[in-house]
Amino acid sequence: MKIAIVGFDREGRASYDYFSARGHSIAVFDQNPNVVLPKDVSGVLGDSYLQTVKNYDLVVRTPSLHPSQLLAAHVQNDKIWSGTNEFLKVCPTKNIIGVTGTKGKGTTSSLITKMLEKAGKTVWLGGNIGIPALDMLKNDIKPDDWVVLELSNFQLIDLQSSPHIAVCLMVVPEHLDWHKDFIEYTDAKRNLFAHQDNKDIAIYFAENETSKAIASAGDGKKISYYSDVGAYIKDNAVVINGHRICTVDEIALLGKHNWQNVCAAVTAVWQVTQDVSAIAKAIKEFTGLQHRIEYVGEKNGIKFYNDSFATGLHATKAALSAIEGPKIAIIGGYDRMLDIDEFGVFLRDEAKDIKQILLIGDSQNRVATMLSGAGLHNYTQSDANNMKQIVAEAVKLADAGDAIVLSPGFASFGLFSNFEERGTLFKKEVAKL
Incomplete structure (x- = not known):
């Protein structure tokens, strides 16, 4: 069978390993022109990568690729497959x-x-x-x-x-x-x-x-x-x-x-x-997973928590409620333009122990407007473009006995490649203090 693996990330590589081990003819398609393909495997890379994918018997998509993109490339719906579907089948x-x-x-x-x-x-x-x-x-x-x-x-x-x-x-x-x-x-x-x-x-x-x-x-x-x-x-x-x-x-x-x-x-x-x-x-x-209200340590009387997995403000609300005592909250990132007004009400009415909010990323202007509208002015807008600067600014806002909480409430894109990188860099910078 001629199989197209569309998207050569972690899931795509798993699909390649699985189907190639079963003797199928494999080609790899990815929008990233810099993807390194396995030896002797044909592929189409770059912006026009989907042009010929319709010619394959089975098209195995990576999860991040919306099926509508394959349908727009004239792939028949019954040819679209995924690693999860295959796993449940076999x-x-x-x-x-x-x-x-x-x-x-x-x-x-x-x-x-x-x-x-x-x-x-x-x-x-x-x-x-x-x-x-x-x-x-x-x-x-x-x-x-x-x-x-x-x-x-x-x-x-x-x-x-x-x-x-x-x-x-x-x-x-x-x-x-x-x-x-x-x-x-x-x-x-x-x-x-x-x-x-x-x-x-x-x-x-x-x-x-x-x-x-x-x-x-x-x-x-x-x-x-x-x-x-x-x-x-x-x-x-x-x-x-x-x-x-x-x-x-x-x-x-x-x-x-x-x-x-x-x-x-x-x-x-x-x-x-x-x-x-x-x-x-x-x-x-069971104390939890990395990047989920993860206690990083204490430096100079300040406790640090990594909640980088919080890519929505509902998760940030949960983290700020879970951590007791006065806090400096680091909030912001890539703005998907979701409703944020409810979070302002939470901060005003329930989160009395948040001393300062350090706003980062391209969401910060909209969040600042929301905070001001809720009658809150305990925030600082940052032009920091890396985690070293972000941590340094947060530390300046904190006193001994406070907690600094990275719980962004927004996606990482722009400043960081993913939530794992964002959280890992936060922990590394805290370790250097």
Whole structure:
């Protein structure tokens, strides 16, 4: 079969490895003219890279490429495929848990994995968390193993099958620079549930109507979390079906917003095992992922937190609520022009312990206008163009006993290539202080 791999990033390379190992004729297509292709592999690079892709039997897109771009290049819809679709088709086990939502996917997926491992299961974690699904097939996955997939809207938009257990966390507007509207964004997530039958399980967040609507897309058994149907908080403890798992004080993850993620994970794992001890142990030990309210350290009496993963202000709100004491917040980045007024109300009415806000990136003028409109003037606009300058300016605004929190609330593009680079550079500059 003649197969086109479109987009040669991490996912594209995983697709190349998988399909080439099975004897297919492969060509690589990428808009980046500087992509280095594997030896003896033909490819088309540069702005006109999609012109001939229609001539292939199968077109495997990388998640960041919207399917509409392939349709515009006259690729037949039934030829468009993805690594996630292929993985779900051929995976040796059908014990698959898929997790989506706007934020919390990686944390919840990782926590589910830890819980299942504590319960003695063999578990493979991958997907949007940084391990392409097809790369997971390089392992010896057995029929009795469990697979946990973190799945983004980019991976779900053309998904053609659903996992046995699907979990939808809170969903709010995001990635509207990629999707034509919020409806397309939520429709992508509905695909996680749309192909389920009545033997499957659909888990959703009881306090988010969008999550509930997404989970209703298929025939899976509906179970809500943060309600007494699934796991929820009662008397300062995580409880499910009358079983007390642990107290909220024993949750290692910072922030009340993570109580939701814990309850989602408990609800999912409860469908597999009711091992209360194993579930509780994972909750008490799992402190979180990099770039998610990550404690970096203390310098000269100032604590530093890296929350670079916060690319939306709803995530920034959660981080600023989770970290106690006086704070300097570093906010801003690439502006996707989402509504930001609600964040101003939060800062004015609830976030009394924020001493100063350091505004960075091309979003800062709009954020400054919003803050002024909310009656807030404790902000400084920065013309810093690198992390060294940003950290130095933040330190000047802080005193001993304060916390400096990098929780941008906007995408990294412009100043940094991605949230990982932004967070890593922040940690490096803090280490130099």
